[in-house]
Amino acid sequence: SQQGEEDPQALSIQEGENATMNCSYKTSINNLQWYRQNSGRGLVHLILIRSNEREKHSGRLRVTLDTSKKSSSLLITASRAADTASYFCATEIQGAQKLVFGQGTRLTINP
Amino acid sequence: DGGITQSPKYLFRKEGQNVTLSCEQNLNHDAMYWYRQDPGQGLRLIYYSQIVNDFQKGDIAEGYSVSREKKESFPLTVTSAQKNPTAFYLCASSTTGVVIYNEQFFGPGTRLTVL
Numbered sequence: 001s002q003q004g005e006e007d008p009q010a011l012s013i014q015e016g017e018n019a020t021m022n023c024s025y026k027t028s029i030n031n032l033q034w035y036r037q038n039s040g041r042g043l044v045h046l047i048l049i050r051s052n053e054r055e056k057h058s059g060r061l062r063v064t065l066d067t068s069k070k071s072s073s074l075l076i077t078a079s080r081a082a083d084t085a086s087y088f089c090a091t092e093i094q095g096a097q098k099l100v101f102g103q104g105t106r107l108t109i110n111p
Numbered sequence: 112d113g114g115i116t117q118s119p120k121y122l123f124r125k126e127g128q129n130v131t132l133s134c135e136q137n138l139n140h141d142a143m144y145w146y147r148q149d150p151g152q153g154l155r156l157i158y159y160s161q162i163v164n165d166f167q168k169g170d171i172a173e174g175y176s177v178s179r180e181k182k183e184s185f186p187l188t189v190t191s192a193q194k195n196p197t198a199f200y201l202c203a204s205s206t207t208g209v210v211i212y213n214e215q216f217f218g219p220g221t222r223l224t225v226l
Contacts (some may be wrong), residue, residue, distance in 0.1 A: 097159075
């Protein structure tokens with residue numbers, strides 16, 4: 001199975017609610033990154049958290065990292081219709097100069 | 112405008128044909144990457160290059176080939192040996208050949224369909 005596994009695979013919420021997505025991984029990492037993909041488009045980088053960091057914020061985004069549990073979460077607060085997209089976590093594994101992507105969470109924000 | 116361009120946006124291939132997907136960047140990035148994405152799936156790494164005239168196989172390199180003759184260009188050839196090439200192909204670049212702490216910038220993708 002892949003290094004990064006996301007949960008849930010799909011999430012549907014009402015506009016204004018908060019959305020939480022989780023990512024688990026198997027091996028030690030240098031950093032973990034979150035990306036967004038609108039349908040049929042390329043990926044857009046959202047936030048990067050280093051292995052020695054526990055929490056990071058960027059606007060309405062909050063990312064946490066628990067290296068002891070090998071897991072991360074992405075929280076989007078006060079969701080908007082424009083947040084509808086797929087969200088991927090990507091891990092940079094120690095010793096490997098590449099990113100390994102999870103299968104993504106499809107987020108739908110209902111107006 | 113700075114960024115990554117991919118062409119064409121849509122590509123149709125007959126079985127047995129080789130096709131080449133273009134990827135160009137003007138971000139002055141050293142590293143470039145090719146990924147494959149199947150419906151509802153994540154990205155899988157095909158090839159990557161950390162510097163001009165050098166590249167490495169990713170996780171699913173069989174049936175694909177690349178070249179890196181110029182810093183700004185990293186074309187991908189899908190050969191007839193690739194048995195199931197229908198997919199969405201994404202090119203990316205990053206600031207240095209060492210990924211540590213660096214984000215990747217993605218192009219808009221090429222959707223390849225085998226007829």
